[in-house]
Every structure is written in structure tokens, then in C-alpha cells.
Amino acid sequence: MGVFSALTTAVSGMTAQSYALENISGNIANSRTAGYKRVDTTFADLVPDAALNRQIAGSVAAYSQSTNSIQGDLNPTRIDTNVAINGDGFFVVDQRSSGVGANTQFANKNLYTRRGDFDFDANGYLVNGAGYYLKGLKIDQVTGQLIGTQPDVLRITKEQFPAKATTxxxxxxxxxxxxxxxxxxxxxxxxxxxxxxxxxxxxxxxxxxxxxxxxxxxxxxxxxxxxxxxxxxxxxxxxxxxxxxxxxxxxxxxxxxxxxxxxxxxxxxxxxxxxxxxxxxxxxxxxxxxxxxxxxxxxxxxxxxxxxxxxxxxxxxxxxxxxxxxxxxxxxxxxxxxxxxxxxxxDGYTAGTLDRVSVSAEGQVIGTFSNGQVVALAQLSVARFNADNSLKRLDGGAFEETIESGPPIIGLGTSQLVGGSVEQSNTDIADEFSKMIVTQQAYSANTKVITTAQEMLTSVFNIIR
CATH class of the missing domain: 2.60.98.20 (Flagellar hook protein FlgE)
Structure with missing residues (x-):
């Protein structure tokens, strides 16, 4: 049965290398996708149970290996609402479920992303290029205190900033x-x-x-x-x-x-x-x-x-x-x-309207008004995980919490936000091409095993002729 086992093992090797090639293909395809985290491939041997002196090498299985903790390059965009995380953490985002404009309804589910190419839509929501809505906490413009404790979808409108009498x-x-x-x-x-x-x-x-x-x-x-x-x-x-x-x-x-x-x-x-x-x-x-x-x-x-x-x-x-x-x-x-x-x-000023919005290193959304006032409007929510490589991947560079990742820890920690910048993909094209060559050679070697096994079986069948 050794020849038939060799065929099975070679097929598992081809399947594993195909799986690796699929990941390499996805990484190369997303080499310019903002906030993308490449997926590496790890291999595990499958050894059948046998006596100590009869153990064989066995076949192989391929698994995905996330690289969520590896940061990509930060690229300046000069767009004030774009923001990148320098260090650990993910932006807390949500998805639209129904409605349009001011009547937009959201899924009310926390998702997480490193894609920070946020910009205002027509209704004052901050949305990234994949359609995810940024979440955070509003700040009381009078007291400077955070409003609420749970992140909510941020909506910043160009309402007039009230005048203040000089005292x-x-x-x-x-x-x-x-x-x-x-x-x-x-x-x-x-x-x-x-x-x-x-x-x-x-x-x-x-x-x-x-x-x-x-x-x-x-x-x-x-x-x-x-x-x-x-x-x-x-x-x-x-x-x-x-x-x-x-x-x-x-x-x-x-x-x-x-x-x-x-x-x-x-x-x-x-x-x-x-x-x-x-x-x-x-x-x-x-x-x-x-x-x-x-x-x-x-x-x-x-x-x-x-x-x-x-x-x-x-x-x-x-x-x-x-x-x-x-x-x-x-x-x-x-x-x-x-x-x-x-x-x-x-200390007084006239009424003003919102001129521009930027993001500070501490994650505050800063509004600059036409009357010269600079006011903190909101605090971005940044989540960190004990096992961020165990997050479940979703479309658009988003992630979902899992049992393995543990619950989110809200706060920047030692990280900083960089306004006017976007984190690029952490894919290294040169490295992916190197892995592609190795994968191709391994796949070809497995096909050679099948060819050899076929020749051996042919020789066996010819014995009875």
C-alpha cells in the first residue's frame, strides 16, 4: 500500500501548496489596499498512528497565519480626516443596515479595522473607503467632558458654534x-x-x-x-x-x-x-x-x-x-x-461655522471654526486585543471579535494616532514573489511524486502480463 499512500500524500502536498498560492495571490492583489494585513501560510504534518519503527513522514495540511500585529507603512495623504494608528489597536467601526441620509440605521455591532481613510459623507458621517462608519464618543463643547461610555457612530455637522459674551x-x-x-x-x-x-x-x-x-x-x-x-x-x-x-x-x-x-x-x-x-x-x-x-x-x-x-x-x-x-x-x-x-x-467671540476637522495624536476630533475657536468635538474609540491575530477577517479590511481574541480593551495605550495619514498594506511584494517561487517548486515536486508513483504502479501491472 506504500505506492497508494505516496499518491495520497502527494495530493495533500499539492492541495497545501495550492492553498499557499491562493494566500500569496490575495496578498499580492491587496498590496495597495489601505490597512490590509497579509495572510501567511503555515504547514502541519499529519502522521498516521503506527508502531515506533513503522512511523512514516505522513501527509501535510495548510493553515492560515494572520499578521494583524505587523504594522504597514504610514503614508501621508494631507487629508485631515484620514488617520493612522502608530502602534497596536484598531478603529471601532459599524456598518449601515438600512435607511439613507439622516435616517441611516446601523447594525449596532462593533467591528474593527486598521483602514483609516475616513472622510465625511454628505450627512456628516466619517466613512472609510470600504464603507465602514467610524465610532467614538462625543465631547461636550462647554464642559469638555465625554458624553456616554459606549462608542457610537460619529456624526459631525456644520452647525453654528454659538457666540460667547466677553467676561x-x-x-x-x-x-x-x-x-x-x-x-x-x-x-x-x-x-x-x-x-x-x-x-x-x-x-x-x-x-x-x-x-x-x-x-x-x-x-x-x-x-x-x-x-x-x-x-x-x-x-x-x-x-x-x-x-x-x-x-x-x-x-x-x-x-x-x-x-x-x-x-x-x-x-x-x-x-x-x-x-x-x-x-x-x-x-x-x-x-x-x-x-x-x-x-x-x-x-x-x-x-x-x-x-x-x-x-x-x-x-x-x-x-x-x-x-x-x-x-x-x-x-x-x-x-x-x-x-x-x-x-x-x-475671552469672547462671535458665532462661527465649522471650517475644518483634524485628528490629534490622542484621538480627539478637533474642529476649527470660522470665529477662530478650536474645539474638541469627539474622541475616537481605539480597541486593542490580547490576541489580535485571532480576530476573524471580514470584507473591506474589517475584523470581528472571537473567543480566541478575547474582548476589546478600549484605549490607545502606548499607541498614537497620526492625522492626515493612512496605513498601507503590510504586504512585501518581493517576499511574496520569493514565496511564490518556493511554492511553485514544491507543487512541481509533488506532481513528480505522482508521476513516479504512476510509473511504479504501471510496472506492477506489467508483471502479470
Whole structure:
């Protein structure tokens, strides 16, 4: 029976090599498929049970060997929504089951893929080239916290980002110890100070016995006794913009003797620079701002200055604090005699629409809006497996969880996401052709065994002739 066994063994060898060639063919066919993981072939011998001194080599069986853990090259695409995983892990995706547009229904089943060529469809869903929909968690744009715990299909629409009223102006500047106003004369003591003399309405703060306003008829005198402090655009609750112009005037010097023991300034905000007569042109914040001998601000405590409620160009400005951070506003000598404003920034903005979307290394979907705001919109879900080579392969480069793979572990771990890139196939064409030559030779050798076995059987049959 040895010759017949040789025939059977040779057939199993041909079958195994055919199986290997099929895998090689698939790998070469998918050498340019994004996220594709090649399938290698492993062989196992099949030994029949026999006595120790009668054991034979036996036949062979071929099995698939996955390479899901072997990463392909990352190829930049310059498409912001394309993303690749540098390290372990799979994107969590889903399939459409029915419906179209906003009424699309999904299978609600987690599948996994390394194919990251995601792009927006007409309805704001992120879909890859194989038709799988990206899943993740939405992020609350106000609190920045994740919404929910289970990955869901992400839909990012170009809805308007609401306006935010300005509540704080960060102001960091140095005020000159000697302001060079138009009236300042080094030969005349106190000429650099704001005086109530000659004003129809005393512009000093109410804490210093003044009215706290500058009227239109006093504009020329006021501008000659104060220096500009910069301006900033602020927004109301509807996102309407208006410009807030600041102006500083020194009211007392510490050198005047006790009291006072500190330098004192008044801060004014322009309400209507075109005012005439008794109409209000500038409004005092009504807070005496003082500095000690080292140039550090001593009042108000904490460095926050509340701006007065006023109407500027038809827009009501209210509830805004000028924040200096305690040491952001100083009074030091400056040869220019002018305000050195290092930073004037506010926290409000107008309404905006979504301009572009990108993906950060941590997996956050970042939205850039037309109003300049950059906001995290969603968190991509990335799943890792203890045995990712045991996942079941599906069409389109997707995988399905199995008992052998274990449950998914959600989280990037030590991996990173690379936005604007796509992972390529991990197939090595040169290696596949080398395996093809070996496979062809092995197949041919098995056919030779069959030919030899046939000749031997022919010789046996000829004995009886």
C-alpha cells in the first residue's frame, strides 16, 4: 500500500501548496489596499498512528497565519480626516443596515479595522473607503467632558458654534512712572497729573471726590492729561463686536508726602469719543489703582478691575473684568512715557461655522471654526486585543471579535494616532514573489511524486502480463 499512500500524500502536498498560492495571490492583489494585513501560510504534518519503527513522514495540511500585529507603512495623504494608528489597536467601526441620509440605521455591532481613510459623507458621517462608519464618543463643547461610555457612530455637522459674551480682558502692561502727556513738563511739578481744575465735570473717580465721567466739552483737556492704554474688541451675548478703548491718567504721586504713600492712577473707558457738550465721552472705572515704590500694584487686591456698564456704538458692554493676574500690571520707569501693553486678550467671540476637522495624536476630533475657536468635538474609540491575530477577517479590511481574541480593551495605550495619514498594506511584494517561487517548486515536486508513483504502479501491472 506504500505506492497508494505516496499518491495520497502527494495530493495533500499539492492541495497545501495550492492553498499557499491562493494566500500569496490575495496578498499580492491587496498590496495597495489601505490597512490590509497579509495572510501567511503555515504547514502541519499529519502522521498516521503506527508502531515506533513503522512511523512514516505522513501527509501535510495548510493553515492560515494572520499578521494583524505587523504594522504597514504610514503614508501621508494631507487629508485631515484620514488617520493612522502608530502602534497596536484598531478603529471601532459599524456598518449601515438600512435607511439613507439622516435616517441611516446601523447594525449596532462593533467591528474593527486598521483602514483609516475616513472622510465625511454628505450627512456628516466619517466613512472609510470600504464603507465602514467610524465610532467614538462625543465631547461636550462647554464642559469638555465625554458624553456616554459606549462608542457610537460619529456624526459631525456644520452647525453654528454659538457666540460667547466677553467676561474677561487679560491686560498685561507697564505703566510709566512719569507719563508724558501733552501737558507734562519736567520743569513743572505735577504737570503730568490729571487735575480736576478747568473741567466742567470732575473726571476723577468717585473714590477721589469726582463724578467719574468725562463729558464732550472736556475732551481736549482730558486727552492732554492722559495717555492711551490700548484697545480690544469685545463681544456681547449675540456675538456683536465693539471696540473698547482704554486710557490712563495719573492723579497723585507718592512723592507728595504722607498721605499719599503710593502712586495713584485712574483708568477710563471710551464710551463715545465723538461726544459734545454734556454727553459722556469717557467713563472712569471708579477704582483708584495704586502702585508701591517697587512698581507693584497694591490696589485693587487680586489685580481685577471691573469695567463699568456702558453703551458703546449701540452695544451694551457689561460684566467685564480687566484681569492682570496680580503682577501683570506694573509701574516702572519708561523713557517713552507711554503704556507698554504686552498683552491685551479677551475671552469672547462671535458665532462661527465649522471650517475644518483634524485628528490629534490622542484621538480627539478637533474642529476649527470660522470665529477662530478650536474645539474638541469627539474622541475616537481605539480597541486593542490580547490576541489580535485571532480576530476573524471580514470584507473591506474589517475584523470581528472571537473567543480566541478575547474582548476589546478600549484605549490607545502606548499607541498614537497620526492625522492626515493612512496605513498601507503590510504586504512585501518581493517576499511574496520569493514565496511564490518556493511554492511553485514544491507543487512541481509533488506532481513528480505522482508521476513516479504512476510509473511504479504501471510496472506492477506489467508483471502479470
Amino acid at each position: 474677561s480682558i487679560e491686560y498685561r502692561a507697564n505703566i510709566p512712572a512719569y507719563p508724558k502727556t501733552n501737558n507734562a513738563d519736567s520743569a513743572v511739578a505735577g504737570s503730568e497729573l490729571l487735575s480736576s481744575t478747568g473741567f466742567a465735570s470732575n473726571p476723577l473717580s468717585t473714590t477721589q471726590g469726582g463724578t467719574g465721567v468725562v463729558v464732550g466739552s472736556d475732551m481736549t483737556s482730558f486727552l492732554s492729561q492722559s495717555i492711551p492704554g490700548g484697545s480690544v474688541t469685545v463681544y456681547d451675548t449675540l456675538g456683536k463686536a465693539t471696540s473698547v478703548e482704554l486710557r490712563w491718567a495719573k492723579t497723585t504721586n507718592a512723592s507728595a508726602g504722607p498721605p499719599p504713600t503710593t502712586d495713584t492712577w485712574n483708568l477710563f473707558v471710551a464710551e463715545n469719543t465723538g461726544a459734545t457738550g454734556g454727553a459722556v465721552a469717557y467713563r472712569n472705572v471708579n477704582s483708584s489703582i495704586t502702585f508701591d515704590a517697587t512698581g507693584q500694584m497694591t490696589n485693587p487686591a487680586g489685580g481685577n478691575i471691573a469695567l463699568p456698564t456702558m453703551t458703546i456704538g449701540g452695544t451694551t458692554v457689561t460684566g467685564i473684568n480687566l484681569t492682570t493676574g496680580g503682577n501683570g500690571l506694573t509701574q516702572n520707569g519708561d523713557v517713552s512715557g507711554q503704556i507698554d501693553a504686552r498683552s491685551i486678550r479677551q
